[in-house]
Amino acid sequence: xxxxxxxxxxxxxxxxxxxxxxxxxxxxxxxxxxxxxxxxxxxxxxxxxxxxxxxxxxxxxxxxxxxxxxxxxxxxxxxxxxxxxxxxxxxxxxxxxxxxxxxxxxxxxxxxxxxxxxxxxxxxxxxxxxxxxxxxxxxxxxxxxxxxxxxxxxxxxxxxxxxxxxxxxxxxxxxxxxxxxxxxxxxxxxxxxxxxxxxxxxxxxxxxxxxxxxxxxxxxxxxxxxxxxxxxxxxxxxxxxxxxxxxxxxxxxxxxxxxxxxxxxxxxxxxxxxxx
Amino acid sequence: xxxxxxxxxxxxxxxxxxxxxxxxxxxxxxxxxxxxxxxxxxxxxxxxxxxxxxxxxxxxxxxxxxxxxxxxxxxxxxxxxxxxxxxxxxxxxxxxxxxxxxxxxxxxxxxxxxxxxxxxxxxxxxxxxxxxxxxxxxxxxxxxxxxxxxxxxxxxxxxxxxxxxxxxxxxxxxxxxxxxxxxxxxxxxxxxxxxxxxxxxxxxxxxxxxxxxxxxxxxxxxxxxxxxxxxxxxxxxxxxxxxxxxxxxxxxxxxxxxxxxxxxxxxxxxxxxxxxxxxxxxxxx
Numbered sequence: 001x002x003x004x005x006x007x008x009x010x011x012x013x014x015x016x017x018x019x020x021x022x023x024x025x026x027x028x029x030x031x032x033x034x035x036x037x038x039x040x041x042x043x044x045x046x047x048x049x050x051x052x053x054x055x056x057x058x059x060x061x062x063x064x065x066x067x068x069x070x071x072x073x074x075x076x077x078x079x080x081x082x083x084x085x086x087x088x089x090x091x092x093x094x095x096x097x098x099x100x101x102x103x104x105x106x107x108x109x110x111x112x113x114x115x116x117x118x119x120x121x122x123x124x125x126x127x128x129x130x131x132x133x134x135x136x137x138x139x140x141x142x143x144x145x146x147x148x149x150x151x152x153x154x155x156x157x158x159x160x161x162x163x164x165x166x167x168x169x170x171x172x173x174x175x176x177x178x179x180x181x182x183x184x185x186x187x188x189x190x191x192x193x194x195x196x197x198x199x200x201x202x203x204x205x206x207x208x209x210x211x212x213x214x215x216x217x218x219x220x221x222x223x224x225x226x227x228x229x230x231x232x233x234x235x236x237x238x239x240x241x242x243x244x245x246x247x248x249x250x251x252x253x254x255x256x257x258x259x260x261x262x263x264x265x266x267x268x269x270x271x272x273x274x275x276x
Numbered sequence: 277x278x279x280x281x282x283x284x285x286x287x288x289x290x291x292x293x294x295x296x297x298x299x300x301x302x303x304x305x306x307x308x309x310x311x312x313x314x315x316x317x318x319x320x321x322x323x324x325x326x327x328x329x330x331x332x333x334x335x336x337x338x339x340x341x342x343x344x345x346x347x348x349x350x351x352x353x354x355x356x357x358x359x360x361x362x363x364x365x366x367x368x369x370x371x372x373x374x375x376x377x378x379x380x381x382x383x384x385x386x387x388x389x390x391x392x393x394x395x396x397x398x399x400x401x402x403x404x405x406x407x408x409x410x411x412x413x414x415x416x417x418x419x420x421x422x423x424x425x426x427x428x429x430x431x432x433x434x435x436x437x438x439x440x441x442x443x444x445x446x447x448x449x450x451x452x453x454x455x456x457x458x459x460x461x462x463x464x465x466x467x468x469x470x471x472x473x474x475x476x477x478x479x480x481x482x483x484x485x486x487x488x489x490x491x492x493x494x495x496x497x498x499x500x501x502x503x504x505x506x507x508x509x510x511x512x513x514x515x516x517x518x519x520x521x522x523x524x525x526x527x528x529x530x531x532x533x534x535x536x537x538x539x540x541x542x543x544x545x546x547x548x549x550x551x552x553x554x555x556x557x558x559x560x561x
Contacts, residue, residue, distance in 0.1 A: 018375050022382075029385050031408065032401040032438065039400055050410045095299035098292040103285060110296065117307050118492060121499040121543050123516055124536035128310035128317070131529055151306035158299055212390030215501045218520070229392045229502075236396050236506060245400070248393045255388040262388075 033252075039245035059242035070247060073231040080142060080227060081210040084149040088157045088206045093199065096161025097191075114158045117151060122215060130219040140224035148216040153206035160205065164198025165191065201262070208258055212251060314540075318533040330534040337518075338535060344512040345498070346542060348429055352436035353494045357486065359441040364448040365474040369460070380449075387442040394439040395506035402426040402434065402507075431507040432514070436497050444489035451485035452478055483553070491550040495543045515539055 009017065039045070040059075042052030063070040098104060099111060117125075129148055130139060138144035168191055176186045192199075214229045221227065226234075228251055236244035321327040335342075363383050370376040386394065401407050404425040412418045426434065455478060463473045479486075504514040515535050522532040 018372065022375060022378055025379070026382055027411070028438070029382055031411070032397040033385070035401045035407040036397050038407075046405075049405075050414070091298040091302055094295035098295035102288050102292040102295075104289065104292045104296075110300070113303060114299070116303065119495055119543075119547070120311065121495055121536070121539050123499045123501070123519055124314035124533065124540060125307055125310045127519060127523060127529065127532055127536060128313040129306065130523075132310070132313075147306055151302050154299060154302055208388060212388075212392070214390065214392040215499065215516075218501065219523070229390060232396060233392055233502060233506070236399065241400060244396050248396045251390060251393050255390065255393075256385065259384055259387045 036245050036248055036252075039241050040249050042242060059246060063243060063246045069226070069231055070228075070243070070250075073226050073228045073247075074250065076142070076225060077211055077228040080145055080149065080225075081207045083142070083146045084153055084210040085203050085206050087146060087150040088153045089161075089199070089203055092154055092157035092161050092202065095158050096163075097165050097187075099158065099162040100165030101191075111159070111162070114155055117155045122152065126216045126219045129216075133220055139220060140222060142225060145217055145221045145225050145227070148220050149210040149213055150206075152213070152216070153209050156205045156209070157202045160198055160202035161195070164195040164202070167198070168194045204258060208254060211254060314533045314536050317529055318537045320530070330530040331538075333531050334534045334538065337531075338515065340512045341515055341518055342538060344429070345514045345516075345539070348432050348436075348514065349494055349497045349542075352433050352440070352497055353490050355433065355437045356441045356444050356493055357490050359437060360444040360448050360486070360489070361474070361479065363441075363445045364452050365470075365478065367449050368452040368455075368478065369470045369474060383445055384442045386439050387446065389439060391435075391439060391500050392502035392506075394435050395503040398431055398435040398438070398503075399427065399506050402431045427507050429508065432504055435503050435507060436500075440493045440497065444486070444493060447485050447489040448482060451482040455481050487550050487553055491546045494546040498539050498543055 038052060041055045041057070043054035043056040043058055045052035062068065065071075095114075099107060104110070126148065133139040133144045138147070172194070173186055173190050176190045177183070181189070211227075212229060213227075214233065217225065217227050217230055218233075221230065228247055232244050232247035232251065235241075235247060318330055319326050319328070321329070363379060367376055367380055370379070389397075402425065403409075404423055406425075408426070409418075409423040413420050413423060459477055459481075460473055463477050464470075468476070499516065500514075501516040501520060504517050505520070508514075509517060515538070519532045519535050522528040522535070
């Protein structure tokens, strides 16, 4: 912004200004992450020392010990995320196909309904689901948490799947049908493979959302289901910044990895069809 | 678009509904029904009659927190908008290709970082002995004695902006990239400064995208529990913390749901703002 509003400056000064603004921005983005990294490897660190007094891996051993809470939570988190992806895609792929391919009455209204969980504060939903689940014994179960995650993940899954199916060229399907393929064979061998990159993208989105989800698990998962975000939260509130930072790093790896590759899965032709 | 499943539009309809049914059922049972339940529980007395007492109690205990929440979320939304416009604007109009490339690579790192991790990250970064203060002291910008913890409303706003601005920037930069470049070039040829081009020519064309991004962020931030719990759990705090407290400490679902409904009303305010401006845009067009 600064460089933008000062076009009258001489070129060398503009270069310096631009470098300063970029450096400040880089600090704003990476400073907090660097601080987390320091905490993850700090053995001892207290006020007023600028850097940890001692670096080490003691806390990493504690996190990764065979019977440690963290590995169990990681397992729980991944298992819940896998089940959530399976459930979401099982219902989102047919729905996405119908919305992306078939002429339906109320199509836009249905698409909007699927947007609801993104457009409405989720807290009331979690609070009441927790109360109902408590009465029917689903609170504190994996299934309960999966159902909550899936109802939220479905939004992205349906929207992306519908865009992915809409971007498949109809003439290819017609060719296969004219050559005598049954509707199911045509779907399985032509439509599905062509829509696959978009569907994989939606699967990754749902997986990440489930892996990172906090509020729903906080209400529905207690007291027996401890996912990685909950473990991180408990460690942080208990004042154990090393354990909290290491768990936070574990959660960061898939998030940042996905950020770096997202455009390979979500091609422009699919993105252009989102919400159409 | 011709359908493949069948060539008969009526049959198409039934096939479509059958394919949609499971997904619709999940949304209705696990999202719409609990939402409706919130409205019922918030107005129900113990004996089943209708009452406003839960709202009276909510306002009694939590009016400050309600205003605090609104102020924080509004301030964050405005800051997110300004940051996103600045970054997306430079990505679109920047004349130094290397600076544009660096900025494009930099800005999106927090994009998929979960709120709970953003909360933890900021909890250490913004603390009195956090890295921010050490850097400010080290560069001589502040005296060691004037170092203060930012873990109050400012910490929540910073965490929200840090986490949510990349999302809005991504949407906005995409929208700006699809504007016809002739308009921009024409204005530039006529001698308009880049800031003028951004405000007068580009922003009006991407207003819809900006509003969608900001309204989605506004609603999302209203529902975030982890960030206020980790950065500023003591009163005054955000309503999500109060809701969790009512439930975990008192099992008081009635007041919790009344508070939830109030946050829904705030969200509806955001939606109204969006629709109002979207309609205005259509009228102008």
